[in-house]
Amino acid sequence: MAKKAKKTDPAPVKPAKTRRAKKLDEKDKLTLSLISSTADRVRRSIDQRILPELRFPIRSLSNVKYDSKIGYFELGRGRKARALSVSTVKSFAQTLRLMSISKEMVENDDFATKREAYYVSKNWGDAKFNDQPESDAVMDDIEALASLDGLAREQLRFYPEEHGGSVAGNLIVIDRDPETGADVVIDCTGFGSGSYSIPHSVEHLRFETEAKFVLAIETGGMFQRLNNHKYWKTASCILVETMGVPTRATRRFIRRLSDEKKIPVYAFVDCDPYGIANIYRTLKVGSGNAAHINRFFCVPNAQYLGVTPQDILDFKLEDATHVLAPVDVKRAKDALKNDPFFQAHKAWIKAIDQLVKMGVRAEQQALAKWGLNFVIEEYLPRKLANPKSFLP
Amino acid sequence: MAKKAKKTDPAPVKPAKTRRAKKLDEKDKLTLSLISSTADRVRRSIDQRILPELRFPIRSLSNVKYDSKIGYFELGRGRKARALSVSTVKSFAQTLRLMSISKEMVENDDFATKREAYYVSKNWGDAKFNDQPESDAVMDDIEALASLDGLAREQLRFYPEEHGGSVAGNLIVIDRDPETGADVVIDCTGFGSGSYSIPHSVEHLRFETEAKFVLAIETGGMFQRLNNHKYWKTASCILVETMGVPTRATRRFIRRLSDEKKIPVYAFVDCDPYGIANIYRTLKVGSGNAAHINRFFCVPNAQYLGVTPQDILDFKLEDATHVLAPVDVKRAKDALKNDPFFQAHKAWIKAIDQLVKMGVRAEQQALAKWGLNFVIEEYLPRKLANPKSFLP
Numbered sequence: 001m002a003k004k005a006k007k008t009d010p011a012p013v014k015p016a017k018t019r020r021a022k023k024l025d026e027k028d029k030l031t032l033s034l035i036s037s038t039a040d041r042v043r044r045s046i047d048q049r050i051l052p053e054l055r056f057p058i059r060s061l062s063n064v065k066y067d068s069k070i071g072y073f074e075l076g077r078g079r080k081a082r083a084l085s086v087s088t089v090k091s092f093a094q095t096l097r098l099m100s101i102s103k104e105m106v107e108n109d110d111f112a113t114k115r116e117a118y119y120v121s122k123n124w125g126d127a128k129f130n131d132q133p134e135s136d137a138v139m140d141d142i143e144a145l146a147s148l149d150g151l152a153r154e155q156l157r158f159y160p161e162e163h164g165g166s167v168a169g170n171l172i173v174i175d176r177d178p179e180t181g182a183d184v185v186i187d188c189t190g191f192g193s194g195s196y197s198i199p200h201s202v203e204h205l206r207f208e209t210e211a212k213f214v215l216a217i218e219t220g221g222m223f224q225r226l227n228n229h230k231y232w233k234t235a236s237c238i239l240v241e242t243m244g245v246p247t248r249a250t251r252r253f254i255r256r257l258s259d260e261k262k263i264p265v266y267a268f269v270d271c272d273p274y275g276i277a278n279i280y281r282t283l284k285v286g287s288g289n290a291a292h293i294n295r296f297f298c299v300p301n302a303q304y305l306g307v308t309p310q311d312i313l314d315f316k317l318e319d320a321t322h323v324l325a326p327v328d329v330k331r332a333k334d335a336l337k338n339d340p341f342f343q344a345h346k347a348w349i350k351a352i353d354q355l356v357k358m359g360v361r362a363e364q365q366a367l368a369k370w371g372l373n374f375v376i377e378e379y380l381p382r383k384l385a386n387p388k389s390f391l392p
Numbered sequence: 393m394a395k396k397a398k399k400t401d402p403a404p405v406k407p408a409k410t411r412r413a414k415k416l417d418e419k420d421k422l423t424l425s426l427i428s429s430t431a432d433r434v435r436r437s438i439d440q441r442i443l444p445e446l447r448f449p450i451r452s453l454s455n456v457k458y459d460s461k462i463g464y465f466e467l468g469r470g471r472k473a474r475a476l477s478v479s480t481v482k483s484f485a486q487t488l489r490l491m492s493i494s495k496e497m498v499e500n501d502d503f504a505t506k507r508e509a510y511y512v513s514k515n516w517g518d519a520k521f522n523d524q525p526e527s528d529a530v531m532d533d534i535e536a537l538a539s540l541d542g543l544a545r546e547q548l549r550f551y552p553e554e555h556g557g558s559v560a561g562n563l564i565v566i567d568r569d570p571e572t573g574a575d576v577v578i579d580c581t582g583f584g585s586g587s588y589s590i591p592h593s594v595e596h597l598r599f600e601t602e603a604k605f606v607l608a609i610e611t612g613g614m615f616q617r618l619n620n621h622k623y624w625k626t627a628s629c630i631l632v633e634t635m636g637v638p639t640r641a642t643r644r645f646i647r648r649l650s651d652e653k654k655i656p657v658y659a660f661v662d663c664d665p666y667g668i669a670n671i672y673r674t675l676k677v678g679s680g681n682a683a684h685i686n687r688f689f690c691v692p693n694a695q696y697l698g699v700t701p702q703d704i705l706d707f708k709l710e711d712a713t714h715v716l717a718p719v720d721v722k723r724a725k726d727a728l729k730n731d732p733f734f735q736a737h738k739a740w741i742k743a744i745d746q747l748v749k750m751g752v753r754a755e756q757q758a759l760a761k762w763g764l765n766f767v768i769e770e771y772l773p774r775k776l777a778n779p780k781s782f783l784p
Contacts, residue, residue: 111620112764113613119760122712161613166555166589175584178620184584191588192567192576193596197558199585200616221505221553224592228503228570320514368511372504 027203028106031155034146035103042096053083054095057144059292068344071300072285075147075292082141093127094138102142105157109178111201113161114139144292152252152296154201164198164249166223166241169232171257174206175199188238193228195241202253209261211238214254216302218242218269218279222364222375229376235384238263245279251297254283258299265299266390268380271307272324272361273331276352277339280304285341304391305383309355312362315379320369321360332356345392419547419595420498426541427495434488445475446487449536451684460736463692464677467539467684474533485519486530494534497549501570503593505553506531536684544644544688546593556590556641558615558633561624563649566598567591580630585620587633594645601653603630606646608694610634610661610671614756614767623768627776630655637671643689646675650691657691658782663699664716664753665723668744669731672696677733696783697775701747704754707771712761713752724748737784 024032038054045052056079057063063078084092098117105111112120118135121128129135143153167173173186173196188196199205215237217223223241226232232239238257242250258265267283269275281287284302286294312321324332332352335342342348355361367375383389416424430446437444448471449455455470476484490509497503504512510527513520521527535545545551559565565578565588580588591597607629609615615633618624624631630649634642650657659675661667673679676694678686704713716724724744727734734740747753759767775781 110764111616112760113616113757115613115755115757116617116760116764119712119755119758120764122761159613159616161611163558163587163612163616173584173586175586177584179622184582186583186586190576191578192565192569193591193593194565194567194578195555195589195591196583197587197589199587200612201585204585219553220555220592221507221551224503224505224551224555225508230571320511363507363511365505365507366511368504368508369514372502372508372512 024106025204027151027155030149031106031146031151032103034149034151035099038099038145039096051084052092053081054092055079055081055145056141057148057292059140059144072294072298074295075144090127091138094121094124094129094135095142097121097124097127098135098138098142099156102156102158106155111157111159113159113200115161117158140292147292147295150295152203152293154203154252159200160248161200162247162249163200164202164247164253165243166195166197167238167253168195168223168227169238170209170211170236171238172208174208176204189232193224195223195227198249198253200249202249202256205253205256207257207261209238209257209263210236211261211263212236213263214238214240214257214265215305216240216242216246216254216265216267216269216283217364218244218267218275219364222268225372225375229373231376231380234376235380242279242283245282248293248297251283251299254302255297255299258301264387265302266305266384266387267302268305268364269307270361270363271309271312271355272363273328273335273352273355275307276304276348276355277331277335277342281335281339281341303387305387306379307362307364307366308391309351309358312358312360315367315370317362317366317369318360320366321362324356324359324361328361329356347391351391416498417596419543422541423498423538423543423547424495426538426543427491430491430537431488443476444484445473446484446537447471447473448533449540449684451532451536464686464690466687467536482519483530486513486516486521486527487534489513489516489519490527490530490534491548494548494550498547503549503551505551505592507553509550532684539684539687542687544595544685546595546644551592552640553592554639554641555592556594556639556645557635558587558589559630559645560587560615560619561630562601562603562628563630564600566600568596581624585616587615587619590632590641590645592641594641594648597645597648599649599653601630601649601655602628603653603655604628605655606630606632606649606657607697608632608634608638608646608657608659608661608675609756610636610659610667611756614660617764617767621765621768623772626768627772634671634675637674640685640689643675643691646694647689647691650693656779657694658697658776658779659694660697660756661699662753662755663701663704663747664755665720665727665744665747667699668696668740668747669723669727669734673727673731673733695779697779698771699754699756699758700783701743701750704750704752707759707762709754709758709761710752712758713754716748716751716753720753721748739783743783 042052057075058078058080063076065074065076082088114136118129118132146156167188169188171188175184177184186196226239254265267280269279283299286298336352367379434444449467450470450472455468457466457468474480506528510521510524538548559580560583561580563580567576569576618631646657659672661671675691678690728744759771
């Protein structure tokens with residue numbers, strides 16, 4: 001239905017403008033060297049008239065090992081080879097092209113979302129991706145490969161669509177100006193009732209803080225209450241809103257902050273199987289089907305402040321609970337039966353057991369039963385007086 | 393399963409600490425006067441031994457009027473009365489108690505989320521809410537009542553759970569310190585690769601800006617690209633990420649910014665029935681079943697920059713499109729058939745018609761087909777050179 005056939009024609013694809021305002025850092029160099037050595041190996045094979053081959057870690061639970069001292073699922077030694085053949089030629093070419101884009105982006109200090117990378121392929125002729133699951137699978141392979149060298153997908157400059165949660169409190173984040181490379185100093189005490197929104201990639205950020213702990217908060221409502229009452233000042237802490245299951249960027253932000261500044265992380269979520277087995281578990285040890293990225297994106301030293309099943313009794317929240325739905329009960333039983341993390345901790349087995357027997361769940365905002373600011377004046381001070389009581 | 397029966401008992405409900413650091417503003421006074429006069433009326437009836445009655449606007453499409461000059465669905469004159477009787481005594485009491493909490497919160501400069509308000513009721517004895525839909529319905533009535541006086545729910549101090557989208561660019565937001573009442577100055581050019589996260593309520597914010605327009609962006613990926621390349625500097629604008637359908641806080645933020653600073657708002661969303669009929673339509677004229685709040689939460693002067701169906705042809709995006717799903721087609725046809733907004737604009741009827749006939753949709757990131765920064769270097773400059781071509 002193109003009634004007016006326009007003559008305007010999009011410009012031909014131009015190479016991205018160079019806008020590298022900062023020197024390559026160590027991780028950038030490592031990324032470029034990984035890409036070059038992979039390409040060199042392929043090239044050498046071809047020169048020697050040997051069919052080239054790419055080898056990737058196998059990404060599945062069967063190729064995962066768990067050591068509770070390390071604290072997250074690690075990738076095993078299983079590898080799959082993608083040898084060049086008639087049937088693999090397309091995905092072979094796609095892998096190399098995606099790596100080549102990655103090289104360009106590191107050199108130009110640019111990035112692409114997974115979706116953009118998919119669209120860029122539309123100019124690759126026969127090698128173009130037919131749909132995004134196809135490009136995502138190739139990207140996951142590259143990501144798993146890079147993870148062996150300690151590199152996350154973000155270092156390859158493929159960024160997630162979603163950014164991170166909100167932050168407020170005793171923290172200075174040092175970002176850099178993409179044009180000039182100059183430091184950009186962001187004081188997270190300075191946003192009034194608003195907050196700082198974590199960027200899509202946090203690898204380049206630096207931190208300064210005197211805070212005693214990070215409080216990772218599930219709901220926007222609770223974050224808002226604690227921020228609007230400047231609880232971060234009262235308790236000398238950093239508030240991070242996870243908005244449900246934390247995104248990659250949020251997890252990585254908390255992990256780097258906690259590692260580099262050596263401060264504990266306390267999770268404050270709803271007392272239900274989702275809050276425990278999805279939000280908290282993912283924050284702490286990562287997820288089973290993404291073992292190749294857990295080493296970067298989990299926060300092994302996180303602890304569970306609350307709301308615990310015992311809190312429902314201790315703080316008399318019984319009449320502010322909801323009955324567990326069958327899906328909740330199933331989730332809880334699955335955690336006990338199949339999840340190596342919960343199985344490794346008796347305290348968790350006991351707590352989940354208690355929750356299932358009580359048959360109810362409590363939201364963190366249920367504390368408002370005792371007054372809107374009971375959480376600030378009573379609950380958090382009482383819990384924080386005894387961090388040893390936190391669930392592991 | 394409370395094995396250790398703890399003796400700790402939650403403190404009794406305490407009145408919230410007064411923390412009003414700023415004087416009541418005009419809207420606060422109007423809110424208090426609305427609550428007092430409503431309560432007085434009830435009291436007078438009782439003193440005269442007449443059964444008291446509360447009257448609320450009817451919240452439904454049947455009580456809505458639409459004038460394209462005004463630009464949003466307005467509440468009609470229909471009212472429903474809630475007279476005190478055996479069957480209404482509970483909701484009557486709940487309404488008064490919620491209004492009484494609202495009064496307290498205005499006086500103490502505090503707030504409650506809808507969920508918190510629900511939990512607070514757990515201490516109301518027989519008047520407590522049994523579930524949140526019950527409390528939400530009562531709150532919606534109060535909100536509709538207040539809207540007649542030009543007051544939004546936020547002024548009653550009931551805040552949404554969800555905060556707003558992210559902001560970056562040529563804008564200074566002036567918030568206030570909840571403790572001291574002092575101005576908090578937030579420079580939205582100063583967040584590096586991160587951004588400013590709009591608070592849950594924006595009524596108290598003030599703005600300073602020299603920007604030429606606000607660009608409301610659907611996806612996190614596109615916002616990230618424009619922000620990381622400091623497009624707000626190149627184009628002298630303010631970038632707002634709506635994250636799909638914009639929240640109340642995001643819509644109100646854009647509306648106030650646009651009204652008070654007299655700057656146009658351009659929407660940049662995916663070219664599909666959801667982007668057009670849900671995201672853009674909600675931003676511009678509000679939604680049908682919430683007519684009592686549209687006057688505050690829509691942005692009548694918003695215009696649709698793109699991606700338009702014609703853009704798919706003009707920018708040769710055909711091979712980067714997706715086939716419209718049946719649900720998309722249904723949504724588009726519904727818009728043409730039932731939506732007074734689209735029906736009022738021939739240009740929209742034509743555009744939606746064109747989209748349905750083409751049978752495809754295009755995401756805003758599809759522009760990456762021509763290079764990652766084609767959107768910055770070609771697409772946006774070409775579109776912005778001719779704002780008159782924007783869809784209404």
